[in-house]
Amino acid sequence: MAEEETELSEEQRKEIAKWFLLNAPAGEIQYVAKDLKSVLNDDDVYNEAASEAFPVYNKSHMICLEMPGRFGDVLVTSYGELQDNDYLDPKTAQVAIVDHVKQVCTEVRPATDEELPSPYIEEYRCALDAEMSKYVGEAYPKGFCSVYCTNGKDAEGPGSDFELVVVISAARLSPQNFCNGSWRSIWNIEFKDDIQILELKGKLQVGAHYFEEGNVQLDARHECKDSTLFQSPDDSAVSIATIIRHHETEYLASLEASYLNLPDTTFKDLRRKLPVTRTLFPWHNTSQFSLTREISKELGIGK
The missing domain is CATH 3.30.1140.60 (F-actin capping protein, alpha subunit)
Known part of the structure; x- marks a missing residue:
């Protein structure tokens, strides 16, 4: 005898709804929310799930x-x-x-x-903001950036350590063409006055979603570190922007290279080493195969 189905509690339904909302690809949470509201058919559960999920989603995607x-x-x-x-x-x-x-x-x-930070910190923050805005305008046509002081914002002059965070967020949303994508990078810069060094830690994240007659998603993450000298506000800003530009350009180049190698690496590994015919697939010369010709041959079409 089949086991009786147990009905989910409101708390369980809320948690499931939150999971779907939080895992929506970039720019698609409103579509997911609309479908969820229809499926749940319970405004109280939906409103509670949405009120908890949307703030987390918006901050993580840095909208x-x-x-x-x-x-x-x-x-x-x-x-x-x-x-x-x-x-x-x-x-x-x-x-x-x-x-x-x-x-x-x-x-x-x-x-x-x-x-707001002190005038001393604001001088460094403002100079870095100007350099990063220039870089983002060139590198990310749909991008935005902001520079925050997260530590030591009350420092009134030299002799104190402080920390700035550079946030870059760019999205390319084209749901009518069944594709959306986003770039998010966070750079923590520690200004260490005692050793006159700036330490940078970067976290980069690229997401993409293609859903025309299918569902393919990319979620790539990368972390990196670097350092430079503690200088004047303008010189420090130029050095930091140069380092960020270098690492982000290098990471994008590595992603492009991996995509170019997909047919010879990832896709090739997905295939059986020895197919049903017991003969290796000639990856070096695929032009000799024609699906139309093989089907026509098997079915006797055209004879």
């Missing part, structure tokens, strides 16, 4: 939202999160209030002095 009042754009990241739904945009010294589920910025207010 960019337009601020009202022509203030520009704000990146939704954990580095700029002040409280609840308030996110700092260091470039404009504005705080955006965000509706996570609707993924819109509802209002803007000026940042307070306590929410």
Whole structure:
């Protein structure tokens, strides 16, 4: 006798809904949410799952939202999160209030002095922001960047260590063509005054989703480290931007090279070493095979 099916509790359904929302590819969470709402057919469960999942998703994907009042754009990241739904945009010294589920910025207010770094730190942050904006504008046409001070923001002058974080977020969304993609990179820069060294740690993540008559996803991650001399704000900014440009360009080149080698490596390994015919597949000369010719031969078409 078949076992009776047990009905899922509201908590279980909420957790399952959250999993689907959190694992939605870049730019597709609203589509997933629409389908989930229809499948759940329970507004209370959906609203609870959405209220918990959307903030996490938005911050992990570092989405960019337009601020009202022509203030520009704000990146939704954990580095700029002040409280609840308030996110700092260091470039404009504005705080955006965000509706996570609707993924819109509802209002803007000026940042307070306590929410901003000291003039000494701001000089370094502003110089680096300018250099990174220049780089991102050249490398990522659909990209945005922001520079935050995450440690030692109250330092008033030389002699103190502090830390800046560079966040780069770029998305290429084309659902009408069944493909979406994103680039996310986070660079932690530790300014160590005692040894006059800047230490950089980078985390790069590339995602892509192709879903025309199928479902293929890419989720590539890479970490790297580097260092340079602690110099003036402008010189430090140039050095940091040069290092970031080098590592990101190098990583993109390695991804392109791996794609070019896919037919000779990954795809080849997916195939049987010895197929049913017991003969190795001639990868060096595939032009001798014609599916149409073989089928015609087998079925006697054209005779």
